[in-house]
Amino acid sequence: MKSKLPFLLLPFISCCYYAKAQTAPGFKELLDSAMVRDADIKAQLTKNKLTGLDQHKLKDAYLPTLELSGMAGYLNATAHVISPELNLQPFLNIPEGKYNNNINVSGFSGLAKADAKMLLYAGGKIKALGKALEEKKLSENILVEKTTDEVVAVISRAYDQLALVHQSGKVLDEGRKRLAANRKTADKALGYGLITPYDHKKIELAQATLDAKIVEYEGKKALLLTQLEVLTGISQERLRLIEPALAAVVPATPQKTIHERAEIRALDHGINASEFKIKAEQTWWIPKVQAMASTFYLGLYGSRVKSSDNIIPPIPAIGYPGRKLDWRPTNLNIFPIVMAGIGFKWEIFDGREGKHAIEVARIDRELLQNQKYDALRKLTLNQANNQSEYNIANAQIALKKKQKEVAADALVQAEKEFRYGMSKSTQLIDAENDLEMAELEYQNAIFNQRRAAIELMRSTQELDVSKLY
Secondary structure, rough: OOHHHHHHHHHHHHHHHHHOOOOOOHHHHHHHHHHHHHHHHHHHHHHHHHHHHHHHHHHHOOEEEEEEEEEEEEEEEEEEEEEEOOOOOOOOOEOOOOOOEEEEEEEEEEEEEEEEEEEEEEEOOHHHHHHHHHHHHHHHHHHHHHHHHHHHHHHHHHHHHHHHHHHHHHHHHHHHHHHHHHHHHHHHHHHHHOOOOOHHHHHHHHHHHHHHHHHHHHHHHHHHHHHHHHEEEEOOHOOOOOOOOOOOOOOOOEEEEEEEEOHHHHHHHHHHHHHHHHHHOOOOOOEEEEEEEEEEEEEEEEEEEEEEEEEEOOOOHHOEOEEEEOOOOOOEEEEEEEEEEEEEEEOOOOOOOHHHHHHHHHHHHHHHHHHHHHHHHHHHHHHHHHHHHHHHHHHHHHHHHHHHHHHHHHHHHHHHHOOOOOOHHHHHHHHHHHHHHHHHHHHHHHHHHHHHHHHHHOOOOOOOOOHHH
């Protein structure tokens, strides 16, 4: 029985998958998919990784380092030795330069060395740079928030454009139904001689115009579906199932100010980072301390030590001719040579490099402060402009709604007059076009109001997706 269970579940799993595949994606699914695929967000997150690596690298500055080095080769060195004056009268008197000799050492040499170092104190520079990197990372994270809001605005615009096209399709479909009914009336009127063939041709022209508009509508819809597919990665098969509707948005009363916008907060952290950078550069004159330890190995193989002149002077009294140095040791090894201790480096004067670095950091801070000042001015104007655009968009909705009502009443009257032969087809077609235009303008006014509402919410970084859909 257990072995049959997976086979019994297969139809159920297939049905669930098919049902999901045939379900229209909601706005949240579209947005989540777009967030994952957005190139700007990916680039910023990758940039954050580089800052994280810089932080780890800075922390590793206090880790000890171990370096091994070695060398092997042929050695040939000559030292020129001139004896100094030695006056021990009355027993011994050797004038300066009495012995003038060249000592030559040759053979194969080997050298091995191990160095260990560990930074103990960097004058406070490491700590200040660490704080600067923390502020930099916070600034980068806040900029991701700004990019996220931009993605929401892009997807929302594309979604609303799809809704606008969808509503346009409904308007055209209703116009097609009305035109089909009026054409039947025109056919009867032409048969009874109530209208001229010219008037009947006007109806046919209106039908051709409507067909052209429907083709244009299908083209716009296909383009928007392709755009959403590129942005979200969701197949057009599912996107075609979306039937969005446009409704006006009423933003909540702002609870924040423009100072809480992502750009301003990012610049604030950037300014803080520059402050710590200045403190780090100001430590150039403070001594740096590190612990050091080294061990050496020195070896000389197949060597020969010889002199160019006698080392032992001749003694004529006994017939001794003197003797040169000619020593051939088998091997000469010195190990270990150990050194350990604490060293420091104190740059008393560095050619003004430290002061120049401080000035550069201060200029960077000044640039960021100027950027913040400029951003605050522009964002203040942007907020005022967005509020004005929102108020105008709301007024346009009321106006377009009234125009639509008037156009609908006019069409009803024109249909009655045409049906009873009291007006020509031109008046009916004009009324039909006026209603179609009024309905499309009303939907476009709602679309513009939603754009204005979104930008108004973005003015204070309070874009609430739940109020949109």
